[in-house]
Amino acid sequence: MVTPRCPENAMARPxxxxxxxxxxxxxxxxxxxxxxxxxxxxxxxxxxKFAGPPLxxxxxxxxxxxxxxxxxxxxxxxxxxxSVAGDNSSNPKAFAFGWxxxxxxxxxxxxxxxxxxxxxxxxxxxxxxxxxxxxxxxxDLGYGAADxxxxxxKPLFESVPVHLTMDASDFSATxxxxxxxxxxxxxxxxxxxxxxxxxxxxxxxTNSPTPGQIVHPYGAWEARVDSIDDGADGGIxxxxxxxxxxxxxxxxxxxxxxxxxxxxxxxxxxxxxTYTLDYNNPTKGRTLIFEVTxxxxxxxx
Numbered sequence: 055m056v057t058p059r060c061p062e063n064a065m066a067r068p069x070x071x072x073x074x075x076x077x078x079x080x081x082x083x084x085x086x087x088x089x090x091x092x093x094x095x096x097x098x099x100x101x102x103k104f105a106g107p108p109l110x111x112x113x114x115x116x117x118x119x120x121x122x123x124x125x126x127x128x129x130x131x132x133x134x135x136x137s138v139a140g141d142n143s144s145n146p147k148a149f150a151f152g153w154x155x156x157x158x159x160x161x162x163x164x165x166x167x168x169x170x171x172x173x174x175x176x177x178x179x180x181x182x183x184x185x186x187x188x189x190x191x192x193x194d195l196g197y198g199a200a201d202x203x204x205x206x207x208k209p210l211f212e213s214v215p216v217h218l219t220m221d222a223s224d225f226s227a228t229x230x231x232x233x234x235x236x237x238x239x240x241x242x243x244x245x246x247x248x249x250x251x252x253x254x255x256x257x258x259x260t261n262s263p264t265p266g267q268i269v270h271p272y273g274a275w276e277a278r279v280d281s282i283d284d285g286a287d288g289g290i291x292x293x294x295x296x297x298x299x300x301x302x303x304x305x306x307x308x309x310x311x312x313x314x315x316x317x318x319x320x321x322x323x324x325x326x327x328t329y330t331l332d333y334n335n336p337t338k339g340r341t342l343i344f345e346v347t348x349x350x351x352x353x354x355x
Contacts, residue, residue, distance in 0.1 A: 108182040111351050113166030118159040118349040119178055126341055129305050134160050149308040149318050150336035159349045171196045174344055181348040189344040200339025206331045210299065210324070212277075214244070216284055216291025218259040225250075225257045233257040244269045244295075246279070263293060272309045275299060275319075299329045305336075 111117050122145070123132040129148035130138060136157035138145045162170055165179060173191030181187060193199050225233040228242060235252040239259070246263035263269070267279040276298045286292040299307065299322045308318035321330035 109351050109353065110180050110182045111165055111178055111348060112353075113164075113179065114354070115165045116352040116354075117162050117165055117178065119162065119181075120159045120347045120349055122345040124343045124345070125305055126343060127305060131336060131342075134158060146306075148305045148336065150305070150315050152313065173342075174346075177344065178346060178348065181346070183348050183351055186345070186347040189346060191342045191344060193339050193341065196340070196342050197335060197337040198339070200332065200334040204333035205320075206333070207321075207328050208297075208331060210297045210322075210327045210329055211280070212295045212297065214261065214293040214295055215287070216261050216282065216293055217289070218261070220257050220259070221255055222252075222257055225259070229259075243271065261293060269295065271295075271297065274309050275303065275307050297329060300324065303329070308336075 120134045121132075122130060122135065122138050124130055125148055128146070129151075130145045131148045131150045132152075133139055133145075134157060136155070139153065139157060160170075162175075162178070166175055168175070171191060173195030174189060176195070177187065177189030177191070220228070222233045225231075229239050230242070231237075231239065233250055233252050235250060237250040239248050239250055240246070241248050241259075241261060244261075244263070246261060246267060246269060248259050248261045251258045251260070263279045263282065265279055265282055269277050269279065271277050278296045278298065280294045280296045282291070282293050284291045299319060301322055301324075303319050303322055305318060305320065309316045315336055317331045317333045318336050319329055320332040321328075323329070
């Protein structure tokens with residue numbers, strides 16, 4: 055059998071570098087980099103320089119703005135941004151904050167027409183799309199002054215009568231039941247047990263909390279029954295209740311009637327032993343801080 059062999063004079067084709075092809079590729083890369091550099095200069099410097107000033111919001115424009123509304127203590131009371139609404143760590147919420155999807159930019163039709171509070175209206179004028187700013191809106195340019203008759207300063211250590219007297223109609227209105235001697239009831243505010251006695255037209259309710267009992271005024275915060283003195287105040291008796299409120303309660307604690315905020319705790323003075331309930335709209339009488347970003351400007355020629 056004959057074994058195939060390569061001829062002795064056969065040679066493999068030598069590997070030769072294609073100098074011409076490499077040179078062409080390098081040239082193309084160089085041209086591409088030059089084009090990129092020219093475009094960067096054009097769009098980054100020449101276009102902004104010679105394109106004219108950007109459109110800025112002015113009176114009469116329709117605009118969309120994103121915003122975060124804060125009290126001066128930093129608590130968020132309103133926003134258009136779901137990222138802020140859902141973040142309680144970086145953006146702690148005030149009691150007044152309400153969850154109101156869908157989250158979307160605020161539409162202001164005809165800037166300067168009074169569709170929003172004046173301070174906000176003035177603050178967004180002059181902004182271009184993408185501009186962000188912070189607007190401080192004092193009460194006179196915001197939601198107005200607070201009504202002082204709706205602000206109540208109360209003691210942190212509150213005295214409550216052991217024995218309450220009233221007529222049958224007042225009892226029924228308060229306890230939502232007819233007055234029956236010997237009946238057990240529950241105080242609608244404090245939540246502690248009480249007993250009822252009736253003598254003629256006079257109904258007496260005897261409150262019977264336990265010292266150390268934790269109660270929840272308005273269902274909003276904790277308070278503790280510190281002491282009970284049945285013989286105090288000429289036999290009316292006194293229950294001393296300590297409201298567990300402090301600086302962290304301010305603007306975070308309150309009471310709602312449905313979706314409406316009825317009142318908010320707006321101050322706690324531990325030295326004076328008082329706390330303040332404000333029945334005004336939570337934005338009244340306060341400087342409000344708005345962080346705004348212009349999203350869109352529409353101008354009718």
